[in-house]
Amino acid sequence: xxxxxxxxxxxxxxxxxxxxxxxxxxxxxxxxxxxxxxxxxxxxxxxxxxxxxxxxxxxxxxxxxxxxxxxxxxxxxxxxxxxxxxxxxxxxxxxxxxxxxxxxxxxxxxxxxxxxxxxxxxxxxxxxxxxxxxxxxxxxxxxxxxxxxxxxxxxxxxxxxxxxxxxxxxxxxxxxxxxxxxxxxxxxxxxxxxxxxxxxxxxxxxxxxxxxxxxxxxxxxxxxxxxxxxxxxxxxxxxxxxxxxxxxxxxxxxxxxxxxxxxxxxxxxxxxxxxxxxxxxxxxxxxxx
Amino acid sequence: xxxxxxxxxxxxxxxxxxxxxxxxxxxxxxxxxxxxxxxxxxxxxxxxxxxxxxxxxxxxxxxxxxxxxxxxxxxxxxxxxxxxxxxxxxxxxxxxxxxxxxxxxxxxxxxxxxxxxxxxxxxxxxxxxxxxxxxxxxxxxxxxxxxxxxxxxxxxxx
Numbered sequence: 001x002x003x004x005x006x007x008x009x010x011x012x013x014x015x016x017x018x019x020x021x022x023x024x025x026x027x028x029x030x031x032x033x034x035x036x037x038x039x040x041x042x043x044x045x046x047x048x049x050x051x052x053x054x055x056x057x058x059x060x061x062x063x064x065x066x067x068x069x070x071x072x073x074x075x076x077x078x079x080x081x082x083x084x085x086x087x088x089x090x091x092x093x094x095x096x097x098x099x100x101x102x103x104x105x106x107x108x109x110x111x112x113x114x115x116x117x118x119x120x121x122x123x124x125x126x127x128x129x130x131x132x133x134x135x136x137x138x139x140x141x142x143x144x145x146x147x148x149x150x151x152x153x154x155x156x157x158x159x160x161x162x163x164x165x166x167x168x169x170x171x172x173x174x175x176x177x178x179x180x181x182x183x184x185x186x187x188x189x190x191x192x193x194x195x196x197x198x199x200x201x202x203x204x205x206x207x208x209x210x211x212x213x214x215x216x217x218x219x220x221x222x223x224x225x226x227x228x229x230x231x232x233x234x235x236x237x238x239x240x241x242x243x244x245x246x247x248x249x250x251x252x253x254x255x256x257x258x259x260x261x262x263x264x265x266x267x268x269x270x271x272x273x274x275x276x277x278x279x280x281x282x283x284x285x286x287x288x289x
Numbered sequence: 290x291x292x293x294x295x296x297x298x299x300x301x302x303x304x305x306x307x308x309x310x311x312x313x314x315x316x317x318x319x320x321x322x323x324x325x326x327x328x329x330x331x332x333x334x335x336x337x338x339x340x341x342x343x344x345x346x347x348x349x350x351x352x353x354x355x356x357x358x359x360x361x362x363x364x365x366x367x368x369x370x371x372x373x374x375x376x377x378x379x380x381x382x383x384x385x386x387x388x389x390x391x392x393x394x395x396x397x398x399x400x401x402x403x404x405x406x407x408x409x410x411x412x413x414x415x416x417x418x419x420x421x422x423x424x425x426x427x428x429x430x431x432x433x434x435x436x437x438x439x440x441x442x443x444x445x446x447x
Contacts, residue, residue: 003291003310004309004310004311005310006293006310006354006356008356008357008359029354029357031352032352032353032357033334033349033352036313036352036353037334037352039311040332041333049354051356051357053357078347079346101334101422102334102337102421102422102423103404103419103421103422104334104337104340104347104349104352104400104422105334105349105352105422107342107343107346108348108349108352190418190421190422191335
């Protein structure tokens with residue numbers, strides 16, 4: 001057995017240096033709720049683990065001057081739920097993060113890990129995509145920003161370059177009349193993997209949708225931003241015709257797999273149904289109902 | 290192989306131990322620390338039998354590395370009773386037979402305690418959702434949920 005080295009640097013520069021130096025043998029440890037399972041099953045044998053939780057930026061939740069939020073990549077779901085303001089501004093993102101595993105898992109698991117795992121079914125990802133969140137990544141060549149939807153490359157893969165570490169999420173400020181929601185379809189109420197996950201973020205003015213974003217999970221190799229669904233909602237009062245058009249756009253965007261949780265036909269149909277339900281919840285919240 | 294020296298606090302007491310970098314917190318608790326109340330069920334975060342808290346947050350000790358406890362406040366089932374006096378939850382679990390084989394019990398108690406600290410007046414639905422990460426093969430959950438509800442009511446009355 002090769003020896004495992006554990007590093008817990010205090011600064012991002014040290015973490016980036018150590019991570020890049022160790023190359024493909026290195027793994028980032030945030031909450032560890034997936035990494036430790038993969039290590040135990042033998043699927044992964046990292047030579048170096050870089051624990052990023054001692055880096056203040058990675059565990060901070062900060063409301064920016066413009067009213068947006070910056071969330072460290074290693075912030076746990078439980079820490080996000082305990083923040084006094086985050087859930088009021090982004091209830092859909094919070095409910096998505098707090099559908100990841102059990103309370104025990106939420107005590108550790110982070111949105112950063114959820115995204116970097118590259119699972120098409122990660123619950124926080126469609127909600128982050130709907131929110132229009134961006135991420136800051138840092139690597140040997142410096143910092144850059146990416147859209148959340150550009151991070152996953154396929155199941156288990158990301159578009160991060162070798163040596164790059166996800167640092168934080170940035171969520172934009174919310175104009176009045178804005179809210180969001182996330183729903184997923186699973187065979188039981190807790191502790192399962194989404195068959196379909198749908199995040200919707202809306203801004204409404206006098207009952208009319210002025211802006212919208214739709215994220216869809218578990219129906220393609222990566223989480224999808226469904227722009228056609230958003231277009232169908234914008235300018236509408238969320239009447240049946242607009243919702244039907246947006247639901248069709250969601251179904252049309254699906255390229256799902258058949259597995260024990262759901263068939264292709266089922267996932268395609270459920271994607272449309274979930275869009276309607278999620279949009280209705282987001283709209284109620286946006287209008288303060 | 291180089292063992293790592295870890296300094297932490299467990300149930301309010303400063304502790305030091307040596308571990309391999311790949312050891313989980315559960316390995317350390319049940320090994321060098323000789324705190325065997327936390328049970329290993331699945332070792333993959335599904336069953337909750339190894340539940341502990343770190344800085345008051347509920348976690349599975351099988352899903353964290355022992356080295357990650359450095360400088361943190363760890364609480365285990367061994368810290369629930371005060372000396373010989375059982376915690377109200379432990380007493381109620383006994384009275385209401387909210388356990389059978391006992392493998393899940395310490396995790397159930399640690400998780401329930403974390404819930405009641407956060408929310409002293411949970412609804413039955415909240416209790417059931419909170420304990421969804423703790424599996425029990427014997428009780429059918431109902432006795433456990435009732436014991437937690439009843440303990441919460443008694444603790445509120447005091």
